[in-house]
Amino acid sequence: MFVLIYVRAMRVIFARCIVRYTGRIDAELELGDRLIVVKDDGAVLIHATSGLQPKNWMPAGSDLVEEPGLIRVEFPRRDERLEIYLIQVHSDSDHVGELSGRLVKLGSEREFSDLLAVHLGRVEENLTLVGREYRTRVGPVDLMTVDADGCPVVIEVKRARAVGVEVAYQLLRYLHAVGQEERWEGRPARGILVAPGLSRPLTAALAEHQLGFVRLSFEKLTEAT
């Protein structure tokens, strides 16, 4: 009797190598010792001995061809190509994984927005939710609402500590689009940013363009409800 276990393997090579990438840009990684990770879905990573980011990589779905001293990786659909010239292989081993548990995240912006949708009073009194990820011509509004007068109120939610100026213009862009929609029958639209904090230039931009701001963090919202 056999028991079939869904097994996934990855190959890990530590080698002195030269790597060339061509596709979205052209890049050459000069001779050095690197960790090369080849995953079973075609993803490839080239890591140096320091630094968080990989020096080179190829996406999942890549095709891999091996010749002596050379690993070719291709992603034809985007015309990307990676060549790993192996000068000296220090180690080369396969690792078989039989178990792959999920990654569970708590506290993302989506959650913040979900929670805020049922506590609109924390933003302003007498707001009614019209839609989440409400679609406009120029992108989705986090929380589309109307106030007691039936005027549209666009709410943009950010979870990041420091929010930059570009957000004021993101909000203005949505307001511009919402202002052109017929369903509001010409009533003026307002915009409100909800975030834990602002950059100084953003503070100025919000004032200049008469955009609202409510200081609120995910932590504050969860602990107070």
Added chain:
Amino acid sequence: MFVLIYVRAMRVIFARCIVRYTGRIDAELELGDRLIVVKDDGAVLIHATSGLQPKNWMPAGSDLVEEPGLIRVEFPRRDERLEIYLIQVHSDSDHVGELSGRLVKLGSEREFSDLLAVHLGRVEENLTLVGREYRTRVGPVDLMTVDADGCPVVIEVKRARAVGVEVAYQLLRYLHAVGQEERWEGRPARGILVAPGLSRPLTAALAEHQLGFVRLSFEKLTEAT
């Protein structure tokens, strides 16, 4: 006689583990087999057997403490913490790298912009360069120029294949700021986007706000000059 070689090492563990991250969010990576990479600068990566991105990570500069069956990684400055519970270690080895060559990239936006700065004629005739990364109140303009009439012309350069609507508003934001600067003595400012391609909504937005567009890619610019 001793020869001192600057050596950099990284540790590579393949293990069945549970990982908990707390800091910017809270996350739990459930029991599974993962590749754990610990670099000599404190960077830590947790990779599953598939997928390009690490499931968890910690930045370079992190502090690492090891106990039996547990690796604690901390980044106190940002109050981030990672705990790796090692249930079963399949392999654990150190890799010493003696050589670390540079990564040389060709074709980034900076280069595109540099090249365009000396070939302004490809954008429009009779433009004069005023500055690169020209600072305004709301962010840096890629190429600040003036036309033959002394009117300011803001040029935004994008290298990506498909550019989204938000770029039209980035340009409008710069135009708004430039329009308030005294040095132009009230002359009207124009904006031009240079990119290889546009999304359909962006095409509409550029027309609606009377922004210019020049279709040009890094490849085209290099081959034609």
Added chain:
DNA sequence: CTGCAAAGAGGCGGC
């Protein structure tokens, strides 16, 4: 597939 925005984004350059 297109289009847009979030990400524990990371990393760079300027001030």
Added chain:
DNA sequence: GCCGCCTTTTTGCAG
């Protein structure tokens, strides 16, 4: 340090 923005961003989601 703050601030804005580019990235071979990657990833996810909706129409």
